Amino acid sequence: QSVLTQPPSVSGAPGQRVTISCTGSSSNIGARYDVHWYQQLPGTAPKLLIYGNSNRPSGVPDRFSGSKSGTSASLAITGLQAEDEADYYCQSYDSSLSGPVFGGGTKLTVL
Amino acid sequence: EVQLVESGGVVVQPGGSLRLSCAASGFTFDDYAMHWVRQAPGKGLEWVSLISWDGGSTYYADSVKGRFTISRDNSKNSLYLQMNSLRAEDTALYYCAKGFHYYDSSGYYQYYFDYWGQGTLVTVSS
Numbered sequence: 055q056s057v058l059t060q061p062p063s064v065s066g067a068p069g070q071r072v073t074i075s076c077t078g079s080s081s082n083i084g085a086r087y088d089v090h091w092y093q094q095l096p097g098t099a100p101k102l103l104i105y106g107n108s109n110r111p112s113g114v115p116d117r118f119s120g121s122k123s124g125t126s127a128s129l130a131i132t133g134l135q136a137e138d139e140a141d142y143y144c145q146s147y148d149s150s151l152s153g154p155v156f157g158g159g160t161k162l163t164v165l
Numbered sequence: 166e167v168q169l170v171e172s173g174g175v176v177v178q179p180g181g182s183l184r185l186s187c188a189a190s191g192f193t194f195d196d197y198a199m200h201w202v203r204q205a206p207g208k209g210l211e212w213v214s215l216i217s218w219d220g221g222s223t224y225y226a227d228s229v230k231g232r233f234t235i236s237r238d239n240s241k242n243s244l245y246l247q248m249n250s251l252r253a254e255d256t257a258l259y260y261c262a263k264g265f266h267y268y269d270s271s272g273y274y275q276y277y278f279d280y281w282g283q284g285t286l287v288t289v290s291s
Binding site for chain 1 (some may be wrong): 191212260269271276279284
């Protein structure tokens with residue numbers, strides 16, 4: 055059971071917009087800790103996708119965006135492409151556990 | 166270009182020990198905290214341990230506390246994870262990750278993982 059809750063899977067057709075939610079609690083996201091997102095393509099290591107709730111590292115397309123409100127955060131992907139098919143993880147810090155925590159991951163399928 | 170290359174993963178019996186290594190390049194190693202993160206087969210990511218830039222502070226997940234020891238050698242740009250009393254549930258791909266640590270505008274200390282290695286597989290099985 056992950057501290058941060060994500061839907062196990064989402065799907066969308068090419069060109070569509072999908073969102074992935076990440077729900078936490080008052081000891082992590084709700085405690086004003088930032089949320090970060092990682093993309094893990096099949097058979098590869100995770101890659102930083104969004105940091106500090108809504109910032110994109112250099113090289114990440116602006117089709118990817120992040121937001122945070124209250125005890126939840128969301129990752130939005132617009133103009134869905136086949137190459138976006140991957141697992142996506144949210145991450146924050148938890149003050150009760152005194153360490154970083156991850157969501158369980160969401161598998162994105164491009165139909 | 167930042168590169169993190171892990172090594173040392175093997176098949177080990179329950180109760181055994183193992184030392185993982187991570188060779189870092191492409192950045193000033195002793196300026197950054199470093200982490201180990203693991204991923205069990207078919208499962209999600211789990212943070213394992215953190216070491217400060219100078220090795221003076223270390224932190225562990227409860228699941229490995231007392232059994233694993235993180236260390237670093239800044240003269241060799243290397244990170245290590247000594248794993249003792251291994252259990253079947255320690256079976257995972259172990260990633261070395263560079264930490265980006267910061268204080269936000271409210272003074273909260275935060276961090277994320279901006280670069281990851283390709284991982285090294287540890288299998289605990291008899």
